[in-house]
Amino acid sequence: MKPTAGADQDNNTEDTGTEPARRKAGPDLYTEFQQIVGNPYVDNPRMVCRDVYVYYGETCAIKKVSIDVACNEVLAMIGPSGCGKSTFLRCLNRMNDTVSICRVEGEIRLDGMDIYDPSVDVVPLRAKVGMVFQKPNPFPKSIYENISYGPKIHGLTKDKHEMDEIVETSLIRAGLWEEVKDRLNEPGTGLSGGQQQRLCIARAIAVSPEVILMDEPCSALDPIATSKIEDLIAELRTQYSIVIVTHAMQQAARVSQRTAYFHLGNLVEVGDTDQIFTNPKHQLTEDYITGRFG
């Protein structure tokens, strides 16, 4: 049914019988590394990932993933739950550092700088690679303070006037200014879900990042709020690189230029979004996109 390289590899190891203790019972076809289908590289990369492995304790969550993120593109990462796409996303700004058992191997470069180099400080890195989370998580502070938080901790402003400007432009860019300009001092938690998520995007924009990571940013939102966020993503692409993890394939098709399909820790296929959704090359990708599983 699934004539893939992974299947062959699996059969081989079974024949030789090596390392039986580390293998689970039953056919575990796609847990080994397999070759990436499609071209994961681009000409004008902003972020470059080469042979990235991620381990949670003994478990290998990401296996030898190589992919580029281009300037001014939206890269969508899709795949069934537990395939490692969120884990991989969180490697890109070292959010996995907060998980003590998590270990990252391989190379991830932002503008040529290895972000896992011991000399790199995560503080400026995360200012350059911002993140928007699945559930809107505004701070229990005023709308203004939610935006000004990032610039304040990075010392981006000299006085209140500059801060006001940053807050205003961030909110305008996130398409939230008209809705909240009269109540900047009200708590951010009082906004609706969609507004909260746009507030979180504005908060990420406020520190002028180069890349914005979005981890299922619309999964907690209704369709109207979702479409607003999607419009916003299309808008933001002109200035930032965006990597978005999503379960909604329609959304990936709508907002992204390139799509990467993850399966059980492997990057299975990468390609232009149009090609992935109309003419996937790998059987797993096709199965997933046509809804045969996942």
Add this chain to the structure above:
Amino acid sequence: MIYSFLFPLILLLAAAAFWLGYSRSLKIADNLGGIKNLHSLPRHYGMMTALAGLLPALLIYLIWVSVQTGVVDARIISELPESLKVETKGQNALLLNDIKNTVAGRGSIGHDPAIDEVAQRYKQIRDNYRMVVSAVILLLMAGLTTYSYRAISNTLRARNIVEGIIKTVLMLCSAVAILTTLGIVLSVLFESIRFFRIIPIRDFLFGLSWSPQMAIRADQVGSSGAFGAIPIFAGTFMIASIAMMVAIPVGLLSAIYLSEFANKKFRTVAKPLLEILAGIPTVVYGFFAALTVAPLIRDAGGFIGLSVASESALAAGLVMGIMIIPFVSSLSDDVIHAVPQALRDGSYGLGATKFETVRYVIFPAALPGIVGGILLAVSRAVGETMIVVMAAGLAANLTANPLEAVTTVTVQIVTLLVGDQEFDSPKTLAAFALGLILFIFTLCLNAIALYVVRKYREQYE
């Protein structure tokens, strides 16, 4: 003698009733073609049958146990022979004691044959009563069990009845706690009112001089007594403040360290250790304060030329503060833990360091809960007794100097109520008034604390 086995017998009967109800419902179910045709499960029918007899029986048994001495005593007093009749209540009590001792086989004083006779009579009366009570209980149980056994049918809503009974029992249990509190408050309140009839409430609340040692009997020599409680309140306030000055920073910062910075290994060791502090009996803190800390402070003060009382407010306050540290830290730790991980992620995702995240996101989000915890700790500090009894002074000095001896509300209550006393002298009643004030104060603090915690809890939801 059936009475000695009455209680086990009641339980046994209830168990039998359960079994009867259970099997009858099963039989009915069999006739109808299965348990699913019954309204309730067989165990509900069994439970209902058992409870129908058990609850009234237990109720009567309890009532009897609590009134039996009174009833029997009254009977025997009413039929005492002329030779033994006495006038006063106290003499009556002595006589009854004698009778009961004889009944119990310990012998009476003087081996008066009249007493022996009465004792015989006492025993007889008591046994008669017990017989009657046992019979009433057992007959009642039998009747009620039969009644509910007969009532079992497939449409009887036994489950609803049983659950209703259980709900009532739960309600009664909570009522016991509430009523006890109410009883304590009322008893303190009434004694306080008696006190305020003698000493005007204004003199008590705003008077500046406290010297409760007054003559109890007319022939005693003593001061006339002064009941101005301000020095006591001030002393309490000072010691509690010193305690909070120790406990808030240390407790809060240790909570922040433990919940945000410490690695898992350190945390698993340090947290239980910190909580051991809360398990040390306060009396141990008391002699730690009185024997170690107070002399230390006095000597240190003497070294730099300050005169420090050997029972200084500072010593008591410091030790009390140490006692409260785990209270503050474990409450704050809980609150800090309750701050959602999403907020931390949001802050880290913007490039904030751990310190910035704690300072600007976690601490503000947890602040209401922390304030609530601190208020609870304050009410604990104010009500704390043992440390101050041992380490703080008795003299009610009105001073702002923490190196002098002061006294607290709890210390005064203890001193006023220890030793011989008469319950209609203002000296003794003053203790109740102080207790009332203390109670009102801690009640208000707790109410505010709970309100603060509840009001701001949903802020980050």
